[in-house]
Amino acid sequence: MTLPDYTRILVEELGDRTIVRLNRPEARNAIDLELGRELHDVCARLEETPRPMLLTGADGCFAAGADIGQLLGRGRHEALAGINSSLFERVHRLPMPTVAAVDGYAIGGGAELAYACDIRVASTRASFANPEPGLGIVAGAGATWRLPELVGMPLAKLVLLAGHRIEAAEALSSRLVAAVVEPEELEATAMALIDRMSRMSPIALRLSKYVLDADAVHPYADLLANALLFEDEEKKERMQAFLDKRSTRSTS
Template sequence: MSGPAYETLLVEERDDRVVVTLHRPEARNAISGLMIRELHAVCDLLERDPKLLLLTGHGAVFAGGADIGELLRRGRDEALRGINSRLFERVRRLPLPTVAAVDGWALGGGAELSYACDIRIAGPDAVFGNPEPGLGILAGAGACWRLPELVGESVAKQVLLAGRNLDARAALAAGLVIDVVPAEKLLEEAHALLDRMARSSAPALRLTKLVVDAPGVHPLADDLAQAVLFEGQDKKDRMTRFLEKKEKGRSRI
């Protein structure tokens, strides 16, 4: 497609939709600062020329979270900038509907990115989870308020507080995803869903989405809470241990 070159995304523009594949295979498609900037560039395109969006992940994973090494280096100022939350809110407010096709892990920031989409469709191995408190932070890019809206307060607290992961079956039962389909048909079914929406009136879809997406107090509250946690030693210790354990695992290979 015309426009910027991408290092962390595969981007395909069609007549009525844009297909974006998160592509950091060396890091389970973890959401890095560069990926955030490149997704902002995609939002630029979709705001200038509104189209449907299909968002998916490369390989057998959607996104295994945010880049922990980058999060470790972030402090209060970065939290208040809302690096991830501002992007995800921008995705949420794109003019036309967005669909996340999820198979494999959608954890942390990856889960929150999928929550920002209007509709999610899952493969059989999809797993949604928010393990941020285990790293000394909160799910500060939308999960604390989007997830209760999507699945209800009880299930959201099971995920956010008790560390429960929602597999594909549980996600379907909770209403988080519209359907669970075989992995080999995931993109085909996601495109069929977009095809149905594309047959509707684009202005009607756009205005319906505006009415449904009423503004709230977020993401300011998320950013303020995250700013406190980002400055804490607990967050630094937990993320350092995570990275050290990951490095030891690599050294054994």
């Protein structure tokens, strides 16, 4: 099957797996609308032809959040549409397992994308964080309910309410990730997990995932909270200050 000419991701389809690399190095792989559209296209392919997916980031970074420049311009209607939330839920509901290989930053929406995957492995320099309240919004793409399920409520509250970052060692001890390895070993470690999956019955693996994922989580509260916050002036001021600060750093 011929792949489209993606501009934000690199995709390699092997016989029994698909490898996806987020590829916006100039923005530390921040998730913008076009990257989201391209991931939706990959999901459609994996729904049609189920196979495990390895998801990682190019250039030593998983994803440093959603694109703040685009978030700044979004209002309540975009918040209720759940642009990233619906994408990450689609990733989570893919018929075959997903493995996130996290190197460097997994921040904000980048962390939420990693949380949506079935299994995570990390490099020694991996760092997970959800700083959304500092930008005047809620972590509205899954962190408020996925992270407590993954690491427990006390650590999740520390991350979501106090700006705590989960570095590699704590990610391993809290079982957020299955393994921590040196950066040069990261992709091979993730591939080894998929090798183990490939030796199993594909239909049994698929049904096991369906049963494990059979829950009643509905992230509408996230969407409603951000529908209010996306119209708030403080959100706009905080995001504009972030963009101005980043622009100043890049020109100095």
